[in-house]
Every structure is written in C-alpha cells, then in structure tokens.
Amino acid sequence: MERTLSIIKPDGVKKNVIGEVIKRFEANGLRIAAIKKIHMTKAQAEGFYAVHRARPFFGSLTEFMSEGPVVTIVLEGNNAIAKNRELMGATNPKDAAAGTIRKDFAADIERNVVHGSDGPETAAFEISYFFNALEIF
Numbered sequence: 616m617e618r619t620l621s622i623i624k625p626d627g628v629k630k631n632v633i634g635e636v637i638k639r640f641e642a643n644g645l646r647i648a649a650i651k652k653i654h655m656t657k658a659q660a661e662g663f664y665a666v667h668r669a670r671p672f673f674g675s676l677t678e679f680m681s682e683g684p685v686v687t688i689v690l691e692g693n694n695a696i697a698k699n700r701e702l703m704g705a706t707n708p709k710d711a712a713a714g715t716i717r718k719d720f721a722a723d724i725e726r727n728v729v730h731g732s733d734g735p736e737t738a739a740f741e742i743s744y745f746f747n748a749l750e751i752f
C-alpha cells in the first residue's frame with residue numbers, strides 16, 4: 616500500500632469536474648484516505664511548489680494555484696504514486712494519452728486540472744503539507 620497526494624487544481628474545480636476526477640481514481644483501485652477543499656494564499660502555494668521556485672513559470676503557477684479553491688486528496692492503493700500519474704497523463708495536455716484526466720479536461724500546460732506527487736519523498740512532504748495524521752484514514 617502506498618499513499619500519494621492529488622490536487623484538483625482551481626481550473627478543475629471551476630470546470631465542475633471534481634466528481635469525474637474522483638470517479639476515475641476509485642474506478643482504478645485508488646481509495647480516498649483524506650479529502651478537503653481549501654483556498655491557498657499565494658504564500659501557501661509558493662511553499663507547496665518550493666521545489667519549482669527557480670523555474671520561469673513559478674510566479675504564474677503559484678498565482679494560478681491560489682486564484683480559487685482546490686480539492687486536496689490523499690489517495691491510497693498499490694503503486695498509488697505511479698497509478699495516479701498514469702491516470703493524470705502528461706503535464707502538457709497536448710502530449711497526454713487518450714483517456715487521461717489532462718487529455719480530457721485540461722486547457723494547457725499550466726492549467727492542467729490535477730497535481731500528483733512524483734515520488735515517495737515528495738508524497739510524504741506534500742501529504743503532510745495539507746493533512747495531519749488524525750485526518751487520514
């Protein structure tokens with residue numbers, strides 16, 4: 616069993632596809648261990664994406680991630696990290712495989728509907744950024 620952090624980003628929330636995204640997780644063997652809707656400040660988004668602070672898109676990305684509410688989810692299942700990223704599809708929806716979340720719902724490389732942890736260490740950091748142990752079941 617493995618845990619990973621998913622975020623339905625502000626564009627996904629505005630498009631009203633929270634249920635559609637969660638349905639795909641559950642249909643593919645991922646269980647919701649924790650979930651909440653929050654609206655990050657710019658500073659909170661900067662803390663979350665600190666690993667990207669030197670990237671040219673950092674300012675725009677953190678502006679986007681704090682423009683409205685997101686849904687943060689702890690997913691649990693076998694190979695949850697890789698499984699989630701497979702369901703998400705490539706970062707740029709133009710490159711995403713057919714049937715992936717980003718292919719079906721994302722507008723562009725930045726407004727790409729979902730976030731998923733990319734490894735065990737980032738998953739542990741990202742889960743603890745939003746949830747404490749008493750909120751995960």
Ligand code: ATP
Nearest residue numbers: 667672676705706724725726727729730731732733
């Ligand atoms: P995420 O970390 O959100 O799950 P990812 O791992 O596929 O996505 P990263 O390379 O970690 O992609 O980039 C983090 C996020 O930054 C992307 O999901 C996207 O929203 C944004 N991003 C990445 N590359 C670009 C870019 N070239 N221009 C604008 N935004 C970008």
Ligand code: MG
Nearest residue numbers: 730731732733
């Ligand atoms: Mg990433």
